[in-house]
Amino acid sequence: MKKIFMQELKMNLKTLLIWSLSVGGMGLACILMYQSMEGEMKEMADAFSHMGAFSDAFGMSTLSIATIKGYFATEVGAVHGLGGSMFVSLLGAGILSKEEELHTGEFLFSFPVSRKKIVAAKALCIALMTVLFTVICGALYACGFAALGEELPVKEFMTYMGMQLLMDLEIAGICFAISSVWSKTKTGLALGTALMFYAYDVIGRVVTDVKEYLFIGPFSYANASDIFSGTDISVKAVCFGTALAASCIIFAFMYYDKRDLAS
Numbered sequence: 051m052k053k054i055f056m057q058e059l060k061m062n063l064k065t066l067l068i069w070s071l072s073v074g075g076m077g078l079a080c081i082l083m084y085q086s087m088e089g090e091m092k093e094m095a096d097a098f099s100h101m102g103a104f105s106d107a108f109g110m111s112t113l114s115i116a117t118i119k120g121y122f123a124t125e126v127g128a129v130h131g132l133g134g135s136m137f138v139s140l141l142g143a144g145i146l147s148k149e150e151e152l153h154t155g156e157f158l159f160s161f162p163v164s165r166k167k168i169v170a171a172k173a174l175c176i177a178l179m180t181v182l183f184t185v186i187c188g189a190l191y192a193c194g195f196a197a198l199g200e201e202l203p204v205k206e207f208m209t210y211m212g213m214q215l216l217m218d219l220e221i222a223g224i225c226f227a228i229s230s231v232w233s234k235t236k237t238g239l240a241l242g243t244a245l246m247f248y249a250y251d252v253i254g255r256v257v258t259d260v261k262e263y264l265f266i267g268p269f270s271y272a273n274a275s276d277i278f279s280g281t282d283i284s285v286k287a288v289c290f291g292t293a294l295a296a297s298c299i300i301f302a303f304m305y306y307d308k309r310d311l312a313s
Contacts, residue, residue, distance in 0.1 A: 051167040054158075058175040062141065070183045073133030074190035077126040081194030084121050118200045119278050122191075123210075127274025130187060130214060135244035135268075138180055138218045142225030143240030145172045146306060150233040165307045169230070173299060176222050184215045203278070210277045216291065217272035221247065223295035230302035230309075265290055 251269035254260040265287035
C-alpha cells in the first residue's frame with residue numbers, strides 16, 4: 051500500500067506543481083496589482099456595491115473592493131475557488147478509472163494487495179495533494195500581502211483557506227466516487243461538477259427561493275466574501291458537505307471492491 055501511495059504521488063507531482071503554481075501565481079499577480087489599481091478601485095467600489103443582484107452574487111455589497119481585504123475576497127477568492135475545485139475534480143475523477151482506461155490495472159491488481167488498500171492509497175494521495183495545493187497557494191498569497199507591506203488578516207485568511215480545503219476535499223470525494231464507477235476518465239463530468247457547484251452558489255445568492263437550499267453546495271461555506279465580512283459559517287452546510295464527502299468515499303470503497311474491472 052505504501053509503494054502504491056508513493057507511486058501515485060510521484061505520478062501526480064508534476065500536475066500538483068502546475069496547478070498550484072498556476073492558481074497561486076494568478077492569485078499572487080492579482081494581489082500585486084492592487085496598489086496600481088487602488089485609485090481606480092476607490093472610484094468603482096461605490097458603483098459596484100449598488101448593482102443589486104450582481105453585487106450580492108460576488109460579495110461586493112458586503113465588502114469594498116477598495117480595501118485589500120475586500121479586493122482579495124472578491125478577486126483572488128474567485129480565482130482560488132474555481133481553480134482549486136477544477137484541480138481536485140480532475141484529480142479525483144481520474145485516479146481510479148485510469149487503471150482500466152490505460153490498462154495498467156492488469157499489472158497493479160496482480161500484486162498481493164487488496165482492492166480496498168489500493169483505493170485507500172489513492173484516496174490518501176488525493177487528500178495529501180489537496181492539502182499541499184492549499185498550502186502552496188496560501189503561502190503565495192501571504193507573500194503577496196508581505197510584498198505590498200499590507201497586514202494579512204490572519205484569522206479570516208486562515209479560516210478561508212481551511213474552508214477552501216474542506217470544500218476541495220468534498221468535491222474530490224464526489225469525483226472519486228465517479229472514478230470508481232466508470233472505466234474511462236470522465237473529464238467533462240468532473241469539470242462540470244465543479245462548475246455546477248460554483249454556478250449554483252452564484253444563483254443561490256441572487257434567487258430568493260434558492261437561498262434556503264444554498265447549504266447543499268460546497269461553495270456556500272467556503273465563500274470568501276462571507277468569511278472576510280465576518281458572516282458566520284453555516285454549520286449545517288459544513289456538516290452536510292462533510293457527510294456527503296464521507297458517503298462518496300465509502301461508496302467508492304464498497305463499489306470498486308465488488309465491480310468487474312475491464313481488462
